[in-house]
Amino acid sequence: MKKKELKIPLIKEGTVIDHITAGNAVKVLHILGIPEKTLDSVVSVVMNVKSKIGKKDIVKVENRELKPEEVNKIALIAPKATINIIRDYEVVKKFKVHLPDEIVGIVRCPNPNCISNAREPIQSRFRVISRDPIRIKCCYCEREPENIADNII
């Protein structure tokens, strides 16, 4: 326990995102729009932590409780992530991310001829057609990106 504390300090209030697919922590923060310019929460990132199920990344966001609908977006690139809500150093709520049915404005359609890549007043939109393995389909051109992580906006 002590060793872990050295790597990343316990937080008093906030959110810990655990079991992020190794290497994807920065992308997770990017999707969540963290750190926010308007808040001065401390954000800690640990990457390539050894765990029972292989390597993983961990993110801790202080003084900010992430809501399930906010965090679910990260299921695209970190499907096994768990969210821990911390109050007064205690985990008061723990839940797994759940991929929503529609992904809006997070993934860019890899098809250069898709209208969602043109100068139009729309956001990219994908429908989730399979959860394991994760497969998404562009609502505009109906193409499936082969590598989702590479196409995060």
Place this chain on the structure above:
Amino acid sequence: MNLEGKDLVSIRDLSKEEIFLILGKADEMLPFASGEKRTKALDGKILATLFFEPSTRTKMSFETAMHRLGGDVIGFSEPAMTSIKKGETLADTVKIVDSYSDIIVIRHSMEGAARLAAEFADSPVINAGDGAGRHPTQCLLDLFTIMKEKKRIEGLRVALVGDLRYGRTVHSLAYALALLGAELIFVSPESLKMPKEIVNDCRDLGAEPRSFTNLERAIKDVDVIYVTRIQKERFPDPTEYKKVVGSYRIDMDLLRHAKDDVIVMHPLPRVNEIDPEVDRTKHALYFRQAFYGVPVRMALLSLLLGVDVK
């Protein structure tokens, strides 16, 4: 079942029942489409045709359909003459045209353009082809042709031949045929095979498509041969193109290997995929298929506008 106010962007927007509703209605439209009967059912309604890409057959077929139903048509087929040239977004163009018309038909070079149009228009939007993407009315008229000739689709063996990789009509058609229970045979050169995601979609619908590169072997027991054009620009090597094109040509010799009642279809225009000799045989359905575009589009216009044609 009611299609009033709906959009038709992709054949996937329709259920099996809705497809049969449209095909049944198209059959009722035949005497009006041929001019044998007259109607003013869509009197006072305006169809807007937004053709950002050139098209002769599809555009004229929509216009004929609207005129045969007594409605009016506005639109353009030369975007260079419009505000688009000045940099207007498609969303803005659609919003404006929507306020002028009751129903919109759009063809655009970018995939998904019709879906965007449907989001910004209150009136129904029909996709008349978007880039290499979808062309659902072509698909419906293909299905209608098969139904008229074979009286069924379920259990029929249909060979899709030619450019299965880039051809926009064959992707929608493969999906629809699988949905309606046909047996699928894909015949193409190795480099122009049906994309994996379309094959997967067919499998998800319970079909088990078989793939061939040899045309003669593939068509032995089929009921329908659906031929598409193989485009020269898909081949970096012109000699390779010549070789491939020659081996996917439908002629009388080849048809001797097929069933006596096989029908040959083609979305047209054709270049040399079908020997003109075949035109005079009972197998040739492609010209009637092109005519069927009119009753099918009449059916769609009346159903989406919620007007009964008597």
